[in-house]
Structures are given as C-alpha cells and as structure tokens.
Amino acid sequence: MLNAVPESRASLHAMLDFAWDAEAFVSTDAMEATGLTRSTAIAALDELINFGLLRELPNARAVGQYSKGRPARRFELRPEAAVVIGMDAGRSHLTTTVADLRGKVLAQEIVELGAQKEDPQVRRAAVVAAIDSALLAAGRSRTEVLAACIGVPAPVDSRGRSPSNATASGAE
DSSP states (O other): OOOOOHHHHHHHHHHHHHHHHOSSEEHHHHHHHHOOOHHHHHHHHHHHHHHTSEEEESOTTTTTSOOSSSOOOEEEEOGGGOEEEEEEEOSSEEEEEEEETTOOEEEEEEEEOOTTTTOHHHHHHHHHHHHHHHHHHHTOOGGGEEEEEEEOOOOOOTTSOOOSSTTOOOOO
C-alpha cells in the first residue's frame, strides 16, 4: 500500500503516524507535527487520500473554524479503511483480535489447539484458519489487512533473554 518512491515513503509514514493519533486536523497541524514542508505535507496527504487511508472533510470555513483568507483543508484518518490483526499464539490456544485503524476491536476469537498442536503444518493451518475466522466474524477480508502481528511463547530468563538450548528451562 505504501510502496511509494523511497524519498516520499518517509513523508507518507510521518503523515500517517501523525494522522493515527489525530482527530480531524488541518494541514498546518500536520506540518508542525511532522516537520514537513507545505508542499511535501500536501503531497503526502493527497497520496494517503488516494490510498483510501485518509478522507478530506469540509474545509475549516464550512464548519465555522476559519473566517479570513483561503480556508484550510481538513482531514481525518479513515479507521474503517483497513484492519490490523493481533494474535497470541500460545502453546495450547490461539487468541486472534481484529481491530480497525483506531484500535477498536471488531472481533476476537479464541481457538483451543488439539493434540497435534506441536506439528508445524497443523499449527500453521490452525493460525491461518483462526485469522480467517476472526476476519469473517469482523465482516472483513484478507485484502483489508494492513498489518498483522503474532506473539509466540518462548522461554526467557529474568533478564528477558532466551536460553541457547531450546529445551532448557532458562527461567530464574
């Protein structure tokens, strides 16, 4: 989605990082927060609108926030534009959460793994099935996934380091 040329990719990411946490905003707010020049900021905003991640709102004058000169363009993140997936892939269960771009949980499902939970092919198939099931419950599809993160259990010592031997307990 954000496969722009390298020099503009950083501007897109900076603008998206800002928009993620902002409510409705004007381009000057985005420029101040990101340090981008006006032309670069506007280009990034327009590109994010083209990607479908932002929407342009009625200008500041139309909502009574501006009265002199050229009215400022206003924007906001489209939280429904895509989804993110988080999965806790525990040893005996899979907990899958699908959320919109503002972090609103759309669906969460827990799947208990059967006796063959250690078999890599069975586990991979269970992960894919759990993701597909959670997406279905959220009313979304794979094509709408912007990012996914899967946490897996691993033995660690009191300093957060994994033991060198995978079968070692390592817990202190």
